[in-house]
Amino acid sequence: MEFGLTEDQEMLRASVRKYAEAELLPNYQRWDVTGEFPDQEFMRKMIDMGLLNLRLPPEYGGQGTSFVDCGIICEEIGRADHNIRYIISNAIHLGEMASAMAPELREEWIPRIANGEMMSLAFTEPRGGADAGGIITKAVRDGDDYVISGEKTSITFCSVSKVVFVSARTGGAGPRGLSFFCVPTDLPGVKAVPFERMGQRLDRAGSFFFDDVRVPARNMIGEENTGFIWAMTIIGYNRCFVPLACIGAAQKSLEETIEYVKQREVMGKPLSKWQAVATELATEATKLEAARMLCYKALSLKDQGLRHDAESSMAKWWGVKVANEALYTCMRLHGHYGWAKSFPFEQRLRDCLGMESADGPREVHHGIIARDLLGRQHAPF
Ligand SMILES: Cc1cc2nc3c(=O)[nH]c(=O)nc-3n(C[C@H](O)[C@H](O)[C@H](O)COP(=O)(O)OP(=O)(O)OC[C@H]3O[C@@H](n4cnc5c(N)ncnc54)[C@H](O)[C@@H]3O)c2cc1C
Missing domain, CATH: 1.10.540.10 (Acyl-CoA dehydrogenase/oxidase, N-terminal domain)
Incomplete structure (x- = not known):
């Protein structure tokens, strides 16, 4: 080890x-x-x-x-x-x-x-994203083409992407009826509508509307009805990248906060000399280190070609949660400065809070971990 x-x-x-x-x-x-x-x-x-x-x-x-x-x-x-x-x-x-x-x-x-050039990945639909296998956007075979219709929402880089990879239903109900298509965003019938979010303003998120968009059959990624497998292949390791980026933001904030509490005097002594403050820093540092280890363990399993679904779910929900908790602590220990726009803490927290939902909310990850613990027959899903 x-x-x-x-x-x-x-x-x-x-x-x-x-x-x-x-x-x-x-x-x-x-x-x-x-x-x-x-x-x-x-x-x-x-x-x-x-x-x-x-x-x-x-x-x-x-x-x-x-x-x-x-x-x-x-x-x-x-x-x-x-x-x-x-x-x-x-x-x-x-x-x-x-x-x-x-x-x-x-x-x-x-x-x-x-x-x-920018690309987007579009799974989430207005009716819900947690159930990625239950989407209703459809792609119907017509001669040498597929015709795609539906709506995707909350899509990163929506308004700046030149191409979007879209999940669409080509078969029966559930995850085994999905395919994945490469759709250039300048095709007739594709419309990108941006909207504002609390954080991640850079990511130009929005909704894609597909109104009978015709793509050649060769624009399908892999075989028909294997789209969910492709989505899960990507999402599996991405569930470690997402928390690691949040942990990076939180670690940077923790380091800045450590310097700050050594300088800032409150009631006659530096903040760092107050046991309650030292305990908070020690706690956040410990949680971040544990979360980091979960992420790298899951990625190491992926590198070895081993199963890592439960591990990457642990990394995702726990890593994002503890990073956001650390960011909040750092913002709080900076007092009114932490809340000010001139410091990066409020922005880091806004940016990372969205990661609670992106790549699946924690409840979905609890379900995946529970399936590993209990067996599919006894698990919630
Ligand atoms: C910053 C950001 C970037 C994103 N980028 C993209 C992107 O590029 N492409 C893309 O396709 N999507 C993207 N998304 C969407 C993201 O994938 C969805 O938010 C996510 O899948 C959850 O779907 P939903 O928001 O529709 O929540 P819903 O599915 O409506 O769920 C709502 C809430 O219900 C609870 N819940 C859900 N399922 C269960 C369950 N089984 N048991 C108990 N409780 C449950 C959870 O608390 C969940 O937050 C992005 C989201 C964010 C915030």
């Missing part, structure tokens, strides 16, 4: 941290206020850092980065700008789907995404 990072992983962590502190941290609060989207020069630097081709196929410059190493990158990016993690993980998802994509699709979309 080995808990430390290798020398190479330490170097990876250090180089991503250096990049993130120079390129992301200075923009984090500004982008939230101005609503700007990262420009081409910013994207070029991400590409030069090798952050968009981590797991693309080798012929597209892919690096074969392990999932644990991708997790390290997500955690480090999260320290500086939690929202940028989405751009990196989407490029990772594309790499995972590549083997199931038709050659024409691969040749068109992999270079474009690797060059900084």
Whole structure:
């Protein structure tokens, strides 16, 4: 059993941290206020850092980065700008789907995404996202095409994406009747409608409407009615990237708070000398470390090709929860400064709170873990 990072992983962590502190941290609060989207020069630097081709196929410059190493990158990016993690993980998802994509699709979309164009993944529908197998958007075969109709909502990068990967019903009820399609967003019948959310303003979320959108049959990812398997393949490891980005944001806040409480005097002594404050810091540090270990354990299982569904569910619900608790503590220990817009704490908390829902709410993860503990026959679902 080995808990430390290798020398190479330490170097990876250090180089991503250096990049993130120079390129992301200075923009984090500004982008939230101005609503700007990262420009081409910013994207070029991400590409030069090798952050968009981590797991693309080798012929597209892919690096074969392990999932644990991708997790390290997500955690480090999260320290500086939690929202940028989405751009990196989407490029990772594309790499995972590549083997199931038709050659024409691969040749068109992999270079474009690797060059900084945005993509979206669309599972959630207005009737609910927790039940990803129960969607009603449908895709009907018509000659050499499929015709897609339905609505997806709460979709990250909705209004800036050039392509969206959409789950749609091609078969009977339940998860075994779903397929996954690559849909360029400029096709007739595709409409993107943005909306505001409490946090993650950079992610340009919104709803996609598909009004009889015709796509060639080759735009299907993998075989018909295997869409849920594809979705779960991606979601499985992403359930570790999501909390790691939150843990990164929380860890950064904890480090800033540790410095703050050493300086700030209250009732004649530094805050750090009050036992209640020291206990809070120690508690949050312990919870974050435990959550981090859960994430890397699940990613390590994924790297070894082992089952990791219960482990990644543990990482997701626990990691996001404790990161948000730590962020709240850090904001509180900064007193009125913590609440001020000039400090990043309120934004980090707003950004990370959404992660309670994204990639499934905690109740769904409790159900997955319970299924592992109890067996499917005795579990809630
Ligand atoms: C920041 C952010 C980014 C997102 N990005 C995307 C994206 O890019 N693509 C995409 O497809 N979706 C995205 N989503 C949507 C996300 O996947 C859904 O929010 C999630 O799947 C839950 O669906 P829902 O919000 O419709 O909640 P519902 O399914 O309506 O559930 C509501 C609440 O009911 C409870 N609940 C649900 N199921 C159970 C159960 N079995 N037992 C007990 N209680 C339960 C939970 O408390 C849950 O929060 C994003 C969401 C957020 C917040």
